[in-house]
Structure formats: C-alpha cells, structure tokens
Amino acid sequence: MPSLTQSNIGGPPPVHPELPPGGGGGDGDGGRGSGGGSTRAASMTAIIVVMCASFMTFGAFLSAMVIRRGLSNDWHKFALPRILWYNTIVLILSSIAIEAARRMLKRGRRSYFTPLWTIATVLGTLFLIGQFTAWNQLAAQGVFLVGNPSSAFFHVMTWAHAAHVVGALLAVIYVEFLALKYELGTRGRTWVDASSLFWHFLDVLWLGIMALFVFWA
Amino acid sequence: MKLPLTHHRTVARLYFWLSLGSVILGVLLSLVMRFHLVYPSKAVGLFQLLWPRGAQGGVMTPELYLSLLTLHGTVMVFFVLTLAPMNAFGNLMLPRQLGAAHMAFPRLNLISFLITLVSFGLLLASVLTEDGGPLSGWTAYPPLSALGAIAGPGQGLGQTLWFFSIGVFCIGALLSSVNVVATVIEMRSPTMPLMAMPIASWNWFITAILSLLSFPVLLAAGMLILLDRLAGTSFFVPAGLMIADYKSPHMGGSPLLWQHLFWFFGHPEVYIxxxxxxxxxxxxxxxxxxxxxxxxxxxxxxxxxxxxxxxxxxxxxxxxxxxxxxxxxxxxxxxxxxxxxxxxxxxxxxxxxxxxxxxxxxxxxxxxxxxxxxxxxxxxxxxxxxxxxxxxxxxxxxxxxxxxxxxxxxxxxxxxxxxxxxxxxxxxxxxxxxxxxxxxxxxxxxxxxxxxxxxxxxxxxxxxxxxxxxxxxxxxxxxxxxxxxxxxxxxxxxxxxxxxxxxxxxxxxxxxxxxxxxxxxxxxxxxxxx
Missing domain, CATH: 1.20.210.10 (Cytochrome c oxidase-like, subunit I domain)
Known part of the structure; x- marks a missing residue:
C-alpha cells in the first residue's frame, strides 16, 4: 500500500495496475473484480454485514421488550416447554457438525465433508420441526401470541429466528446439492464458509434468546 | 453499447428514473396541499375527478389532506431522498471511483432495485384502497396507525399496505447497503488505501453503514406494529383506549415505544x-x-x-x-x-x-x-x-x-x-x-x-x-x-x-x-x- 503523502492525498484514484492508464474503473472496463462474479472476500464481508443487520433487528426486539416490560403490569412469565432444551442441543450439534464438515473440506478430507454436512442439514431441519412442536405445545398450554406481552415477544423472536434459520437452511441445502453432485468448486467453498459462519451466528442468537426467556422474560 | 441489466450504470439509471417519477409525484401532491391550505373551501373539478370520495363537490376533506400528506412524506423521504443520492449516484460512481469493474454483487444490486420497486407498488396500492390512503403521516405514530379501520378512513387496508411497503423498502435498502459496504471493503483497487478513497465514496460508505444499523430497527418496529394491527397484540396500543363508542381490546402497550424505535431509524435517515x-x-x-x-x-x-x-x-x-x-x-x-x-x-x-x-x-x-x-x-x-x-x-x-x-x-x-x-x-x-x-x-x-x-x-x-x-x-x-x-x-x-x-x-x-x-x-x- 502506498503511504499517504501530501502529493497523493486528493490525487486521482490509484487504480488497479492492470487497468489502462488515465482513469478509474467502472463500467466493466477491466477494473478489479472484472468477470462478473463476486469475490470470496466480498461474499465473506457481505455475510458479516448481514449478521450485523440481523443483530440490529433482534437488538430492536430486545430493547422494545425491555421498555414494554418496564412500562406495564400485564407481564406474565410462562413455563417454557421442555422441547426447547432439546432443540437447543440439536442446534448446537448441527453447528458442531457444520464446523467439522467445513474443517474437513479445508484439510482436503473431502470424503468426510458430505456426511458431516448432511448431518448438519438434518439437524437443522429437526430444529425447525422442534420449534413448530414448541409453538404447538405452548398453544395447548394456552400461551399464544396475543394475551401476554412476554409470550408475544417470545413468538416474535422465535419466529424471526426461525425465518433466519429457513434462509440459512436453504443455503446449506444448496451446498449439500453441490456436494452430492461433486461440484464444490471455489464458489461452492465460499458458500460453505459463508453459510457455516451464518449458522454459528444463528446458534449464538438462539442461545441468547433462550437465556433471555429462561432468566428474565 | 447496450448494457446488461445488472450493470451498475443500468441499475443507477433505474434508480434515477424511479426517483424522478417519485419526486414529480411528491411535488404535485405538495401543490395540491398548498392550494387547499389557502383556498380550503374552493371547489376544484380536478379534485373531484381524482378523489370522488375524498373531494365530493371538489372540496377536499381533512382526511384526504392527511392521506396526501402521508403519501407526500413517504414518497419524498424514502423514494427520493434515500434512493437518488445513495442508490442512483452511488451505483453510478462508486465502482468508477474505487477502480472496480462493478459492484460486489451485480445481481443482488438489480434484485435490490426490484424489491424497492415492489415497495413503491405497495405504497401506491395503499392509497388506491376503497377507503383512501393512510392518514398517519410518514412517521405513522400509534395509536392512530395501530388500530385499523376504526381509526378513520384509510387506516384499514391502506395503512396495512403502507407498513408492508415500508418493510419491503427496508429489505431493499439493506441488501443495497450490504453491496456498497462489500464493494468498498473488498472491490477497492489494492493500491487505494481507505484514507485515499474519494470523499464521495467515503460518504456512500458511511451512509451504507448507517442504513445497516437503522433500517433493521424500522423493520423490527414495522413487524411489531403489523402484529398489533392484524393479530391483536399490544406492543404500541395502551390499555383502555376509547375511540367514539369503541373500546380497544389492547392492553398495556406504549405509543412512546414506537417513537423510540421509529426515531432510532428516523434520525439517521436524515443523514442517509x-x-x-x-x-x-x-x-x-x-x-x-x-x-x-x-x-x-x-x-x-x-x-x-x-x-x-x-x-x-x-x-x-x-x-x-x-x-x-x-x-x-x-x-x-x-x-x-x-x-x-x-x-x-x-x-x-x-x-x-x-x-x-x-x-x-x-x-x-x-x-x-x-x-x-x-x-x-x-x-x-x-x-x-x-x-x-x-x-x-x-x-x-x-x-x-x-x-x-x-x-x-x-x-x-x-x-x-x-x-x-x-x-x-x-x-x-x-x-x-x-x-x-x-x-x-x-x-x-x-x-x-x-x-x-x-x-x-x-x-x-x-x-x-x-x-x-x-x-x-x-x-x-x-x-x-x-x-x-x-x-x-x-x-x-x-x-x-x-x-x-x-x-x-x-x-x-x-x-x-x-x-x-x-x-x-x-x-x-x-x-x-x-
């Protein structure tokens, strides 16, 4: 990287060395990243940025919850169904499986990747099924979205989390599809890293939601 | 040369045209409102033609005025002031200024625009409902905005569509901002340190970060208020609210909570x-x-x-x-x-x-x-x-x-x-x-x-x-x-x-x-x- 000297501050954009002299990039004229596809680094940056945006969404729910609880006297804690604990274990196991699969692929042990990734996919699906069961069990107890702000926030946050899991699961299934077709090229490996990173994020997010409702809400 | 639809300049043009159409609509609405403010009882045939229910006899009702106010504010803030400087000119110039061939995710860029277009369609649909457009302004303060049709004409389906429009807009804005941040961080010429980046690119970069921190909060608040409207939850509507002879069944919500969440987005929006x-x-x-x-x-x-x-x-x-x-x-x-x-x-x-x-x-x-x-x-x-x-x-x-x-x-x-x-x-x-x-x-x-x-x-x-x-x-x-x-x-x-x-x-x-x-x-x- 060139140092910031007085002469180059405010100078013309220092363009990629492969560019023809005399101008910036743009317009697909051969600047950095020409060729149409996004780079691996850009994809990883993007997924981190998406995680920040998701974090802000849940942060908004959390701050709304803190204020709503502080303002009212209609807040009632309710018993969490036991299946939520099983779901937590399933999600942690899926995170471990997905990380193991990613590391195996990185070390070139390709034959371990597909089974481990498949286990993660199945566990992710099981988690979603478990969440549906939990909502049904709560309904059977008389705990609905409407009626109690605590249960309302529980439903909103778990629905939003499940929606994120569905999105991540689609990416995981796409990787599974590529792996089964033996088409995990450079692009596929970027999908592996990006989707596994997001999966861990959803895991941590879920632990946060559980902690919130077990200890406070 | 015909450019592909995913080309950053094509996307910039699409945003430019959408913003131009929006600003024309916004200005026309403001003229109608300004006219009504100083000649409130003057009958105008065109008003009756455009709004047969809201301007019977050519004289505008207060409700129609408020619905025009809401549409004017929403169109101007979201579809002009947010889109034109950031999405139209950012898309046009960011890759050029950074020495990049294109945005980090060209397809995502086009998808962001299409999502924004859907949002615009939903906004227009919100004013074309049978009862007219929503009345609660671009800030959509509850309890007026959270109660449904009982709160006035346009507060039923129109207000619901308005919230969906804003929610969809948030998603488009977020995807667009992800693209800008990834482009600045990863697509910049390797010989360009961040401090040597042109000031305009710096400002698009910081604006994208602001969008990423503020639009999710509006999206979350929008989801909660839609649940208040459609499912009967009580996030923003207080207990014991009476409207005419109707007692709201909501319990213990807070309109102030909406204001906090909305302005956590709304003030950064000024800087966006x-x-x-x-x-x-x-x-x-x-x-x-x-x-x-x-x-x-x-x-x-x-x-x-x-x-x-x-x-x-x-x-x-x-x-x-x-x-x-x-x-x-x-x-x-x-x-x-x-x-x-x-x-x-x-x-x-x-x-x-x-x-x-x-x-x-x-x-x-x-x-x-x-x-x-x-x-x-x-x-x-x-x-x-x-x-x-x-x-x-x-x-x-x-x-x-x-x-x-x-x-x-x-x-x-x-x-x-x-x-x-x-x-x-x-x-x-x-x-x-x-x-x-x-x-x-x-x-x-x-x-x-x-x-x-x-x-x-x-x-x-x-x-x-x-x-x-x-x-x-x-x-x-x-x-x-x-x-x-x-x-x-x-x-x-x-x-x-x-x-x-x-x-x-x-x-x-x-x-x-x-x-x-x-x-x-x-x-x-x-x-x-x-």
Whole structure:
C-alpha cells in the first residue's frame, strides 16, 4: 500500500495496475473484480454485514421488550416447554457438525465433508420441526401470541429466528446439492464458509434468546 | 453499447428514473396541499375527478389532506431522498471511483432495485384502497396507525399496505447497503488505501453503514406494529383506549415505544439523505475549484462524527412526548454537538472556494453545490433552535419544524441531487445537459426555494400548527393567511421552474450531442473530480 503523502492525498484514484492508464474503473472496463462474479472476500464481508443487520433487528426486539416490560403490569412469565432444551442441543450439534464438515473440506478430507454436512442439514431441519412442536405445545398450554406481552415477544423472536434459520437452511441445502453432485468448486467453498459462519451466528442468537426467556422474560 | 441489466450504470439509471417519477409525484401532491391550505373551501373539478370520495363537490376533506400528506412524506423521504443520492449516484460512481469493474454483487444490486420497486407498488396500492390512503403521516405514530379501520378512513387496508411497503423498502435498502459496504471493503483497487478513497465514496460508505444499523430497527418496529394491527397484540396500543363508542381490546402497550424505535431509524435517515449529498458537493466544489478539497482528512472524520452522533440523538424528536428531562438534556447536548463536524465541513467547503477564488468555474453543478452550502447552513441554524427542549416545546408542532426539515433534508439534499445530475450526466447517459438552461434553472430554484420555505419560519413563530388541513377557522392565524398565500404562490412558481430541468433533460436525451472525453475539463490530478 502506498503511504499517504501530501502529493497523493486528493490525487486521482490509484487504480488497479492492470487497468489502462488515465482513469478509474467502472463500467466493466477491466477494473478489479472484472468477470462478473463476486469475490470470496466480498461474499465473506457481505455475510458479516448481514449478521450485523440481523443483530440490529433482534437488538430492536430486545430493547422494545425491555421498555414494554418496564412500562406495564400485564407481564406474565410462562413455563417454557421442555422441547426447547432439546432443540437447543440439536442446534448446537448441527453447528458442531457444520464446523467439522467445513474443517474437513479445508484439510482436503473431502470424503468426510458430505456426511458431516448432511448431518448438519438434518439437524437443522429437526430444529425447525422442534420449534413448530414448541409453538404447538405452548398453544395447548394456552400461551399464544396475543394475551401476554412476554409470550408475544417470545413468538416474535422465535419466529424471526426461525425465518433466519429457513434462509440459512436453504443455503446449506444448496451446498449439500453441490456436494452430492461433486461440484464444490471455489464458489461452492465460499458458500460453505459463508453459510457455516451464518449458522454459528444463528446458534449464538438462539442461545441468547433462550437465556433471555429462561432468566428474565 | 447496450448494457446488461445488472450493470451498475443500468441499475443507477433505474434508480434515477424511479426517483424522478417519485419526486414529480411528491411535488404535485405538495401543490395540491398548498392550494387547499389557502383556498380550503374552493371547489376544484380536478379534485373531484381524482378523489370522488375524498373531494365530493371538489372540496377536499381533512382526511384526504392527511392521506396526501402521508403519501407526500413517504414518497419524498424514502423514494427520493434515500434512493437518488445513495442508490442512483452511488451505483453510478462508486465502482468508477474505487477502480472496480462493478459492484460486489451485480445481481443482488438489480434484485435490490426490484424489491424497492415492489415497495413503491405497495405504497401506491395503499392509497388506491376503497377507503383512501393512510392518514398517519410518514412517521405513522400509534395509536392512530395501530388500530385499523376504526381509526378513520384509510387506516384499514391502506395503512396495512403502507407498513408492508415500508418493510419491503427496508429489505431493499439493506441488501443495497450490504453491496456498497462489500464493494468498498473488498472491490477497492489494492493500491487505494481507505484514507485515499474519494470523499464521495467515503460518504456512500458511511451512509451504507448507517442504513445497516437503522433500517433493521424500522423493520423490527414495522413487524411489531403489523402484529398489533392484524393479530391483536399490544406492543404500541395502551390499555383502555376509547375511540367514539369503541373500546380497544389492547392492553398495556406504549405509543412512546414506537417513537423510540421509529426515531432510532428516523434520525439517521436524515443523514442517509444528506451525507451522500455532502460527498457529491465536496466532489463538485473540488472539481471546479481546480484543487483538492481543503482539510481532506478532517472532511472524512467529520462525516464519521456526524454519522456517529446522528445515531445517538433520536430523542430530540421526542422532547414534547413526555421524555425524562434528564434524557432531554443528554439528547440536546448530543444534538447541538452535531454542529461541530457540520461546521468543519462548511468551513472546508468555504476554504476551498476561498483558496481557489481566481480559478473558480461557476458551472451549473458548481452553482448547485455552492447553493447546497447556503441551504445547509440555513437549515442547520434553525436546527439549533429545535435541538433545545425549551424552544422545541413551542416550535415542535408548528411550521418552524416544517421549514427546518424541508430546508435541511429536502432542499439541501435536492441541491446535491441536482449537482450530481448535472455533473455526472455524461456518465449516466453519455450527454451533457444544457448549461444556460441549467444556470437559469439554478438561480430561479435558489430564490424560489428560499421564498417558499423561509417564510414558514415566521408562520411557525406565530404558532401555525403543522398537519392541519385548514387554518381559516382560527382567529389567531388570520393575520398569517397572506403569508401562507405567498408561500403557496412561491411553491407553485418553484414547481413551475422545475419544468426547465425536465425540458433540459428531455431535450438533451432526445437531441443532445454525445459528451466529450472530459466534458467538464477537470484536472486529472484531482481525485475528487471523478
């Protein structure tokens, strides 16, 4: 990287060395990243940025919850169904499986990747099924979205989390599809890293939601 | 050469056309409202034709006025001030300035636009419902916005569609911001350190980060209020609310909670609208001063400081909502502190102009850039009044606020958009807009913008309440009516002058000659000139 000297501050954009002299990039004229596809680094940056945006969404729910609880006297804690604990274990196991699969692929042990990734996919699906069961069990107890702000926030946050899991699961299934077709090229490996990173994020997010409702809400 | 749909310049053009269509709609709505404000009982056949239920006999109902107000605010804030400076010109110039061939995710870029287009469609659908458009303004304060059809015409399906429109817009804005951040961080030329990045790119970058931090909060708040409306939850609606003979079944929610969440988005939104304009103005002033911008590094840190402080001052929109006085003091100090980085920017623009005084070239984009500085200072000064709780208590619900935000957020940002349109038109469409017509357009716009919005401060001093559809029933406002008529006449003249720009645009696209290699003859050694 060139140092910031007085002469180059405010100078013309220092363009990629492969560019023809005399101008910036743009317009697909051969600047950095020409060729149409996004780079691996850009994809990883993007997924981190998406995680920040998701974090802000849940942060908004959390701050709304803190204020709503502080303002009212209609807040009632309710018993969490036991299946939520099983779901937590399933999600942690899926995170471990997905990380193991990613590391195996990185070390070139390709034959371990597909089974481990498949286990993660199945566990992710099981988690979603478990969440549906939990909502049904709560309904059977008389705990609905409407009626109690605590249960309302529980439903909103778990629905939003499940929606994120569905999105991540689609990416995981796409990787599974590529792996089964033996088409995990450079692009596929970027999908592996990006989707596994997001999966861990959803895991941590879920632990946060559980902690919130077990200890406070 | 025909460009693919995912090309950053094509996407920039799509955003440009959407913003242009939106601003025309927004201006027409404002003219109808201004007309009604000063001639409330005058029957207009066109009104009856356009709104057979809201303007029976050609006279507008207060509800129709409020629905037009809501549509005007929403269209202008989201589809003009958010899209044009950031998405249209950011897409156009960011890859060029960074030495990249394209945005990090070209397909995602197009998808973001299509999502925004769906949002626009939903917004239009919201006003075409049987009961008319929603009435609760662009801030959609509950409980009015959270109760459904019982709260008034347009508050049923229309308001629901409005919330869906905003939710979809948030998703489009978020995807677009992810693209900008990834492009700046990963697609920048390897020989370009962040501090050497052009100021305009810096401002798009910081704006994208602001979007990423604020739009998710609006999205979350939108989901909660939709559940209040559609499922009967009680996040924002208090217990025991009575509307006519109807008792709301909601329990214990808080309208203040919505205000906190909304303004946590809403205040950064002001900077989402204005920061790209500041970057554009820096570029243009530097280009036509023939020198690098004065205090370049300070400009970058001032942008970061404005964004950072902008995230912490949402409470100043709630001084009159029953905020704890200690919170109000904290929000007030932080709000007034924004004046410091804003003054740094203004000083640096003026210093650049001063140092280049013999070499200044007053082209149309330069005139709009200098006009931006004037408007920005004027709007900023009235902000100092509103940032103090004691003064805001009087001014908050008056036309003083209308004047303030139209000048600082509307006109200043529009001057930035005009500067960018004239300056980068050769990159956008390969032609140069007519300079003579452009300069006449600037001078008339500059004078008439002040003629429209400056007197509103005085209307505010006199206590003219905002959001009212009719002032004629109040004795204390009778002396202000001539002033209001003057404002309306200036507004009509201001809108008419914009036909010069539209004519210039159409004529140039239709008959204009192709732009030369360096149409503005800018100094190739000046990086901001790109």
């Amino acid at each position: 609208a204005i920061l790209p304009g500041m970057g554009i103005v820096t570029t243009v002033i530097s280009a036509f001063s023939g020198r690098a911008i004065f205090g370049r590094r300070a400009m970058i840190f001032a942008t970061i400081a404005i964004a950072l402080l902008g995230m912490l001052v949402w409470g100043h929109h709630m001084f009159t909502s029953g905020l704890n006085p200690w919170s109000a003091i904290a929000f007030s100090i932080l709000t007034l502190a924004i004046g410091v980085p804003s003054a740094v920017k203004t000083f640096n623009w003026l210093a650049t102009l001063w140092l280049a005084r013999g070499e200044l070239r007053l082209t149309t984009p330069m005139l709009f850039a200098v006009g931006f500085v004037s408007i920005f200072v004027t709007g900023g000064l009235s902000g100092l009044f509103l940032g103090q709780p004691e003064l805001d208590a009087y001014f908050h619900d008056t036309y003083f606020v209308v004047a303030h935000f139209h000048i600082i957020m509307g006109i200043a940002a529009l001057f930035g958009i005009f500067a960018a349109t004239f300056y980068w038109f050769p990159f956008l469409f390969g032609k140069v807009l007519n300079e003579t017509l452009g300069k006449i357009h600037f001078y008339l716009t500059f004078v008439l913008a002040y003629a429209t919005f400056l007197p509103m401060h005085f209307a505010g001093f006199a206590g003219t309440p905002r959001r009212y559809a009719d002032f004629t029933s109040f004795d204390f406002l009778t002396p202000i009516l001539p002033l209001q008529k003057g404002i309306t006449h200036a507004a009509f003249a201001l809108a008419a002058v914009q036909l010069l720009f539209i004519g210039n645009l159409i004529w140039t696209l239709w008959r204009g000659a192709a732009a030369a290699e360096n149409p503005w003859q800018t100094n190739a050694d000046n990086g901001e000139a790109y």
